[in-house]
Amino acid sequence: MSTPEDGMTTFLRVEDLHAGYGGAKVLHGVSFSVERGSVCAILGPNGAGKTTLLRALCGMVKVRGSLVLDGDEVAGRTPDSMARLGVAHVPEGRGTFGPLTVAENLRLGAYPRRDRAGVEADLRRVYDYFPILRDKQHDPAGGLSGGQQQMLAIGRALMLRPRMLLLDEPSLGLSPLVTQELFGIVRTINEEEHTTVIVVEQNAHLALSVAHQAHVLETGRIVLSGTAAQIRADEQVTRSYLGYRVQS
Numbered sequence: 001m002s003t004p005e006d007g008m009t010t011f012l013r014v015e016d017l018h019a020g021y022g023g024a025k026v027l028h029g030v031s032f033s034v035e036r037g038s039v040c041a042i043l044g045p046n047g048a049g050k051t052t053l054l055r056a057l058c059g060m061v062k063v064r065g066s067l068v069l070d071g072d073e074v075a076g077r078t079p080d081s082m083a084r085l086g087v088a089h090v091p092e093g094r095g096t097f098g099p100l101t102v103a104e105n106l107r108l109g110a111y112p113r114r115d116r117a118g119v120e121a122d123l124r125r126v127y128d129y130f131p132i133l134r135d136k137q138h139d140p141a142g143g144l145s146g147g148q149q150q151m152l153a154i155g156r157a158l159m160l161r162p163r164m165l166l167l168d169e170p171s172l173g174l175s176p177l178v179t180q181e182l183f184g185i186v187r188t189i190n191e192e193e194h195t196t197v198i199v200v201e202q203n204a205h206l207a208l209s210v211a212h213q214a215h216v217l218e219t220g221r222i223v224l225s226g227t228a229a230q231i232r233a234d235e236q237v238t239r240s241y242l243g244y245r246v247q248s
C-alpha cells in the first residue's frame with residue numbers, strides 16, 4: 001500500500017511480485033521501489049529474470065503480487081493499458097519494424113495519443129536527441145546500424161511521452177562508443193524530462209554511472225539493493241555478479 005508520504009517520492013512500488021511462463025516460475029517475490037524521476041538499474045547474471053521483470057512491469061506477463069504506479073494498483077493490466085498509463089518498454093532486441101521507415105516506426109510509438117501537435121513536437125524532440133534519425137527518417141528501419149536501431153527503439157518509446165521508460169539491455173551488441181553515447185542521452189532524457197527510468201544492463205559499470213539506485217537480481221530474487229555508489233563499492237558483489245573488479 002502506498003502512503004500519502006511516499007506518494008511524494010515513490011513512483012513505482014513493486015511488492016512480492018511473482019511471475020513466470022506457464023508452470024515455469026521466474027520471479028519469486030520481488031520487492032523494490034523506484035523514486036519519481038530517478039534512474040534505477042537492475043543488474044544480475046544471465047537468466048536471473050531481468051527481462052521477465054520488465055515484461056511484468058509493462059503487463060506482458062501475468063503477475064501475482066502488487067504493482068503500484070503513482071499511487072494506483074496496476075497489477076494485471078494489459079500492455080495497452082500500461083502504455084496508456086505512460087509506461088514505455090524498449091524490449092531486448094529493440095523490436096523495431098524493419099520494412100517501415102524510421103518516421104513510421106516513431107509515429108507507432110505515439111499510437112495512444114490524440115494530441116497531434118504534441119506528437120509532431122515530440123517527433124522534432126526525438127530528432128533533436130538523435131539527429132541521425134532525422135537524416136534517415138524516410139529510410140527503412142531495417143537498414144539502420146545496431147546503434148541507430150537502438151536509438152530508434154528509444155525514440156519510439158519517447159513518442160509515448162512516457163512517465164516511465166523501461167530499457168532492456170540497450171548496450172547489447174553495440175560498440176563501447178555508441179553505448180556511451182546512448183547512456184549519455186538516457187541521462188539527458190532523465191534530467192530534462194524527469195522521466196523515471198528502469199534500465200536492465202549487462203554492462204554494470206555503465207549502468208551504475210547513470211543510475212541513482214540499483215538492485216541485483218539473482219534467480220528471480222533481489223539479493224542486494226542500494227545506491228549506485230553502494231553497489232559499486234561492494235567488491236564481493238562486483239566480483240560475483242557484475243563481471244568486473246573495482247579499481248583499488
Ligand SMILES: Nc1ncnc2c1ncn2[C@@H]1O[C@H](COP(=O)(O)OP(=O)(O)O)[C@@H](O)[C@H]1O
Binds near residue numbers: 024026046049052
Ligand atoms: N518466453 C519464455 N518462456 C519460458 N521461459 C522463459 C521465457 N523467457 C524466459 N524464460 C526463462 O525465464 C528465466 C529468466 O529469463 P529472463 O527473464 O530472460 O532473464 P534475464 O533477462 O535476466 O537473462 C530463464 O530461465 C529463461 O529460460
Ligand SMILES: [Mg+2]
Binds near residue numbers: 050051052092169
Ligand atoms: Mg534479458
